[in-house]
Amino acid sequence: MLRIHFTGLDLARVRIAARPDALWESVLSFHRLRDKQGASIFRQWRGETRTRLSGETRPLASLVPCRGYFPDFLTPPEGALGVEPAFEALRETPDHRLQRDMRLLGGERPRPGWMHGLAEGDKGALGRLIGILRSYHKAAIAPYWPHIRARIEGDRAARGRALLDGGADELLASLPRMVRWRPPVLEADYPVDRDLYLSGRGLLLQPSFFCRRTPVTYHDRDLTPVLVYPVEHTAESAPSAAPVRAYADDPCSLGKLVGHTRSAVLQTIGQGCTTSELARRVGVSAASASQHASVLREAGLVLTLRHGNAVLHTLTPLGAALLRGGAAAVPDLPGLPAGPVAQTAQTAQTAQTAQTATSGTGR
Incomplete structure (x- = not known):
């Protein structure tokens, strides 16, 4: 279970993300591509995406495993501006962050040779990673972006309505059933037992199209707190490359x-x-x-x-x-x-000041 501890100041600083994050959805969709969760919703998307994917995206499996940790640096806040600004930010990742995140990843499983370059801050290896992510995003996310954004904006409207009707209490109580508001603690189903103290920093609530089962948050507690949670899916939720x-x-x-x-x-x-x-x-x-x-x-x-x-x-x-x-x-x-x-897609506006969450499990 994840327990997020609020103070009065934190309640005043709860925010709702305005839009999906391009890299965040890319990473979470890579989980969905390999599992059977929500099979009826994602079946057509999986088939279409696999048809478009090339073999060069396979190295992502070592960086984004089906379970457990994946690096925090993969989702910079510039993802709210679009995929290219996100890649530019990713390219500028400090060496110490690369080393820290790759050390955490390497502690759980063997890694291929090119990933050693990432751990050493090799810009060539980072450039290769960006190329892989760009290819994956083009195949799995870009064709469906208007549909994804519509679901995120619909969820934002519902949360905003709850906020207007009953303040932060009602907003937190309106989150999906795997999240429970028991003031002053927000509890969430989670694969590990963990406490996160906001300490006046507030919390960014980030709805996600491809998040399933449980919410996610950063492994690094010093990063700006974010809780990523699944949007509600219905029979009409299945992503379509031609939604109009x-x-x-x-x-x-x-x-x-x-x-x-x-x-x-x-x-x-x-x-x-x-x-x-x-x-x-x-x-x-x-x-x-x-x-x-x-x-x-x-x-x-x-x-x-x-x-x-x-x-x-x-x-x-x-x-x-x-x-x-x-x-x-x-x-x-x-x-x-x-x-x-x-x-039909609007130009993304100013990026959120907080970074979005990264791992699907074991954070």
């Missing part, structure tokens, strides 16, 4: 969107709301509000997730782009292939 339906191929779907009421529904959902709130604000019945939200969800404009006893509707990146006047005005995210899917 082509309206040219389905004119009926586009036709469903036409009309004053549905436009009002979309604008209302832009603020995040439950079905009952949507009905009240738009002036329709609850059944009608639910039907409108369902059509918008099928069109790829709305994301729906459960929040307590209610359901919460939020916009997907495409829905937000539509309200802004069209997806074409939105720049591509670094590392994302150009095209309609990429154009």
Whole structure:
């Protein structure tokens, strides 16, 4: 069990990450690629990703084992800005951090020769690692980024709503069932017994698409505290490389969107709301509000997730782009292939001041 100890100052400094981290999701997805957890959700993603992967990504298995520790330096905070800024930060990792993290990794298992170069601060070895990570990200993450980001932003909306309704207490109590708020301690299912004292530093809550089973946090207690936890997955959560339906191929779907009421529904959902709130604000019945939200969800404009006893509707990146006047005005995210899917992604904003967590187990 992991026990995170809060003070009053820590409660005032709880934050919710605004977006997924490119390298964080890359590392956690590598776990999902090799295990069977959430098989129904990740089956298609695994098949498509394995088809695109080349053999050069195999060395990642030595650096990111299925279980246990993997290096903290793999997820610099610049990952919130996109994959290329993250790689630049990774390239500047201090030698002492490389040596410390690789020593911890090497203490658990044998490692291939090229990883010895990392432990010695060899920039050539670090460059090779960045090349491997770039290839993996291109195959496993970039095609699915709008879908991943939509799930993270939906979870953020739910947590933000809890914060507004009941403060930090309600926010911490709203986290997934493997995390339990027992003031002043946040307990979480964890593969090892561990205590983390925040000591006034606060806590960054980072929802993750590829995190499963238990939350994760840094091995190094001196790093800015972060708790990474799984987002809720439903039957609609399966990552798709083409999450936006082509309206040219389905004119009926586009036709469903036409009309004053549905436009009002979309604008209302832009603020995040439950079905009952949507009905009240738009002036329709609850059944009608639910039907409108369902059509918008099928069109790829709305994301729906459960929040307590209610359901919460939020916009997907495409829905937000539509309200802004069209997806074409939105720049591509670094590392994302150009095209309609990429154009729905917003440019990542300022990186979080805290680094994201790294290991899936045994931290």
